[in-house]
Amino acid sequence: MAAKPYNLTYEPAPGEPRSNSRPEPHIVPIHDMRPVADRLDFDRQGIALVEARTAQRDFYDEDEVRRVYYPECVDLVLAATGGIRAHVFDHTIRRRVWGGADRAPGTPRQPVTRVHNDYTVTSGPQRVRNLMGGEATALLQRRFQIVNVWRPIRGPLRDAPLALADASSVAPADFIASDLIYRDRTGETYNVRYNPAHRWFYAPDMRADEAILIKSYDSAEGGIARFAPHTSFEDPTAPADKLPRESIEIRMLVFHAS
Amino acid sequence: MSLTPEMIERLPQVDGVLTYIARQWRRSPTI
Numbered sequence: 132m133a134a135k136p137y138n139l140t141y142e143p144a145p146g147e148p149r150s151n152s153r154p155e156p157h158i159v160p161i162h163d164m165r166p167v168a169d170r171l172d173f174d175r176q177g178i179a180l181v182e183a184r185t186a187q188r189d190f191y192d193e194d195e196v197r198r199v200y201y202p203e204c205v206d207l208v209l210a211a212t213g214g215i216r217a218h219v220f221d222h223t224i225r226r227r228v229w230g231g232a233d234r235a236p237g238t239p240r241q242p243v244t245r246v247h248n249d250y251t252v253t254s255g256p257q258r259v260r261n262l263m264g265g266e267a268t269a270l271l272q273r274r275f276q277i278v279n280v281w282r283p284i285r286g287p288l289r290d291a292p293l294a295l296a297d298a299s300s301v302a303p304a305d306f307i308a309s310d311l312i313y314r315d316r317t318g319e320t321y322n323v324r325y326n327p328a329h330r331w332f333y334a335p336d337m338r339a340d341e342a343i344l345i346k347s348y349d350s351a352e353g354g355i356a357r358f359a360p361h362t363s364f365e366d367p368t369a370p371a372d373k374l375p376r377e378s379i380e381i382r383m384l385v386f387h388a389s
Numbered sequence: 390m391s392l393t394p395e396m397i398e399r400l401p402q403v404d405g406v407l408t409y410i411a412r413q414w415r416r417s418p419t420i
Contacts, residue, residue, distance in 0.1 A: 134416035152414035159407050162400040170392045245408045294407060297392075307410055322410035330397060331407070364405040 136309040136322060140234050152309070154245060157325050161294050161364065164332035173211055173346065177298030177359030180334050183207055183282065183342035190284045190379050196222060204280040204342075204381050211344055212276060214385035220262055221382055227290055227375035242291040242363035242376055246323040248347055249382070250277050250358070251308050254319040255348030259384060274387035277348035284377040287336035291363040291376045293343060296323075297330040298356035305329075306358065323360045335366075347382070 136152040143149050164171065168180040187200045205217045226239040233241035250258065255277055260267045281293060306321040334343065349357045363376075 134414065136410065136414045148415075151416070153411040154408045155411040156406050156408050158404050160402045161405045161407075162397055162402045164400075166400055167392055167396055170390060170396070172391060176392070245410070294405060309410070324412060325409040331405070333403075333405075335401075362407055364407055366403055366405065368403055 136307060138309065138311055140311060140313050142236075152322065155325060159329065159331055161331040161333050164295070164334055168334075173344065174351075174355050175299050177346040177349075177356030178295045178332065178361075179211055179344040181207065181211065181342050181344065182340065183280075184340045185282075190224060190377075196379075200379075201381065205383065207342065208278050208280060208344065208383060208385055212278065212385050213387065214276065215388050216386040217278075217383045218262065218386075219381055219383040220258075222379060224284070224377070224379050226377045229375065242378075244363055246296070246360050246362045248306065248321040248323070248358040248360045249279065250348040251306070251319045251321050252357075253308070255350070257319075258348075262384065270386055271350075273389055274349070274351050276346060276350070276385040276387075277382060278385050279345040279347055279380050279382050280342050281345060281378060281380040282342040283337050283339050284379055285374065286338040286341075288338075288376060288378070289336065289366060289369040289373040292333050292335070292337060292366055294362055294364045295332050295343065295345065296360040297332065298346065298359040300328050300330040301358070301360060302326060302328070306360075321358060321360070329360075333364075333366075 138150045164180055171179055173179050185203055201219045223240055225242055228238055231238040231241050263270055305324045305326050308319055309322045311318040311320050346356055346359045
């Protein structure tokens, strides 16, 4: 099929579709990752659950997030990946509003409800070129990664937890490059096709002193996890009066020595 | 020890509905 899937990030003009693709729901087993957290290999599964206490007091204070939380996340990710340098380039806070749509005007960012990966073989290196200026060409000669650090702002999290795919269970053909169209630019992400071979994990009742690391790009090849698809989901065992999710994710470039 | 399929099978689990992309999509008329 020649046409590429796309999603608009904004309300389209009347008569213009917001997307040219359809969602396809599947019921899948999602495994508790806690008993095997120390066996997850970030280079194999592309995901990690880590203890990560923070000195951050108010995640809604943007200055404090940049001053306190960003450096903490850099330390966490360099320790987990063996990288020698990291550059945090953005963060997103999601605060569930019951019935709210993601990216709707006046509504906080909402949990993402489709299986996706934030970067592709094309948009990963492009992010480095866009962010690192004159250094980019040299930096792209060595291994680099894009890593998300995700945590609940309050816990235990029971509303819209993250489901994380074991990257080694996702075949290259399952990734569908798709345009994510903003008013002023177009990004490229992966949507994902269903495959019964996918293995899914989550961290039940995740606490605010824990974090999940997600690899959304790795330039390394040859059996290394390059992309770890993820999505929010509704835990069928969660209580009806669960607190609405509040979470923060930061994204960073991670550069290696060789 | 690395993770094995047998270890995963023994883990507690829930059944969740995950939303994938359908295998067919339309050509965009406008973009």
